[in-house]
Amino acid sequence: MKVIAKPDLVAKDVYETCISKVRNKDLKERFRKISGSIEVADQEYQKKAEEQQWFLIESSDGVDGIVDKSEMEKVYTQRMVGKKAPGRVLYDQLINSAPNGICPLCGQRTVSTLDHFLPKADFPSLVVVPLNLIPACSDCNKAKLDKVPDHESKQTLHPYYDDVTREQWLFAEVKEESPGTISFYTSDVDTYDDVLNERIKFHFRELDLGSLYVSNANSTVTEIQFRLNRLHEKGGKNAVKAYLEEEEESRRNNHVNSWNTAAYQAMMNSDWFCDGGFNEFKSNP
Numbered sequence: 157m158k159v160i161a162k163p164d165l166v167a168k169d170v171y172e173t174c175i176s177k178v179r180n181k182d183l184k185e186r187f188r189k190i191s192g193s194i195e196v197a198d199q200e201y202q203k204k205a206e207e208q209q210w211f212l213i214e215s216s217d218g219v220d221g222i223v224d225k226s227e228m229e230k231v232y233t234q235r236m237v238g239k240k241a242p243g244r245v246l247y248d249q250l251i252n253s254a255p256n257g258i259c260p261l262c263g264q265r266t267v268s269t270l271d272h273f274l275p276k277a278d279f280p281s282l283v284v285v286p287l288n289l290i291p292a293c294s295d296c297n298k299a300k301l302d303k304v305p306d307h308e309s310k311q312t313l314h315p316y317y318d319d320v321t322r323e324q325w326l327f328a329e330v331k332e333e334s335p336g337t338i339s340f341y342t343s344d345v346d347t348y349d350d351v352l353n354e355r356i357k358f359h360f361r362e363l364d365l366g367s368l369y370v371s372n373a374n375s376t377v378t379e380i381q382f383r384l385n386r387l388h389e390k391g392g393k394n395a396v397k398a399y400l401e402e403e404e405e406s407r408r409n410n411h412v413n414s415w416n417t418a419a420y421q422a423m424m425n426s427d428w429f430c431d432g433g434f435n436e437f438k439s440n441p
């Protein structure tokens with residue numbers, strides 16, 4: 157999970173840009189009427205966000221009984237995402253806000269879409285509210301689907317609000333068997349409150365990050381096997397360990413909760429692995 161600076165776009169401006177080219181007079185008039193409600197929804201969202209309480213925001217079928225939810229969904233899909241849509245430049249701005257184009261939710265795959273933190277099907281007034289739009293990869297976006305959080309611990313992490321990047325909570329361990337594998341797990345951070353610790357666990361599980369990281373870690377081992385063998389021939393398990401420690405330090409300094417920090421840590425901490433266990437990892441054909 158990575159942090160992204162909050163977008164400096166104003167919700168009302170984004171909404172008004174998106175609806176600026178509506179031709180149908182009746183629709184345009186109705187869209188205009190609810191402009192103030194979009195602003196209110198944005199304010200409520202920000203207020204709830206401060207307490208990690210997005211789950212208390214009520215879902216609805218439309219906005220003010222004036223615009224229904226399918227019309228609102230189209231404000232996003234047709235007037236913001238569409239290549240020639242008036243809101244497209246704002247969409248691009250949000251997409252491009254993820255550092256190096258990496259999805260902040262998994263910290264691994266590339267960004268290809270915007271994820272509605274509170275789903276657009278249930279929260280029509282938030283369809284184009286910038287703070288509800290998170291650059292994401294399509295797998296993370298799909299994993300979240302249209303699930304509405306119904307409890308504080310069942311809210312995934314929010315890259316604009318949750319800075320969980322300083323303390324380590326992602327760990328891994330080497331399964332000392334043949335074929336070898338590295339598995340991942342999360343651990344509570346003492347200085348985080350219970351809700352945040354629960355949300356980290358939920359995020360990890362909900363987005364199935366364990367499976368993603370296992371395949372990355374296992375393939376990393378097969379990539380460095382040749383080198384590990386050379387080190388082992390010359391200096392035994394200590395030489396292998398020293399090399400892994402250096403790699404781990406570098407990755408930890410870059411990102412303490414990346415899968416490779418956890419993976420290198422697990423490798424260097426396993427005597428079995430350092431003493432030749434690394435050869436038990438097989439690349440999948």
Ligand SMILES: [Zn+2]
Pocket residue numbers: 259260261262263264265292293294295296297
């Ligand atoms: Zn992702």
